[in-house]
Amino acid sequence: MKALNHCKGCAGNITVSDEPVIYYSDPELDLPEVVKDELYQRRLEICKRCPSLQYGTTCMYSGAIVSHRAKLIEKSCPYPGSPKW
Numbered sequence: 001m002k003a004l005n006h007c008k009g010c011a012g013n014i015t016v017s018d019e020p021v022i023y024y025s026d027p028e029l030d031l032p033e034v035v036k037d038e039l040y041q042r043r044l045e046i047c048k049r050c051p052s053l054q055y056g057t058t059c060m061y062s063g064a065i066v067s068h069r070a071k072l073i074e075k076s077c078p079y080p081g082s083p084k085w
């Protein structure tokens with residue numbers, strides 16, 4: 001039986017690459033600040049085990065691709081009442 005998907009951001013026919021997301025911080029380019037790799041991997045591991053992860057890629061609460069959101073310092077887990085990271 002196919003699992004129900006509740007993502008508010010996209011439909012189930014969206015495919016996202018498994019390639020790692022690479023960001024660079026450069027104060028001169030006004031790019032978003034990113035977390036160090038160790039914290040990034042820890043966040044992704046939490047998301048992988050979370051029942052709110054849809055399609056293996058997308059957080060059903062934010063609609064964000066977690067491999068992107070987890071990289072940004074200013075972001076946090078939007079799990080209601082108890083953020084997981």
Ligand code: SF4
Nearest residue numbers: 047050059077079084
């Ligand atoms: S609720 Fe938090 S831990 Fe779960 S998928 Fe979304 S960002 Fe990841």
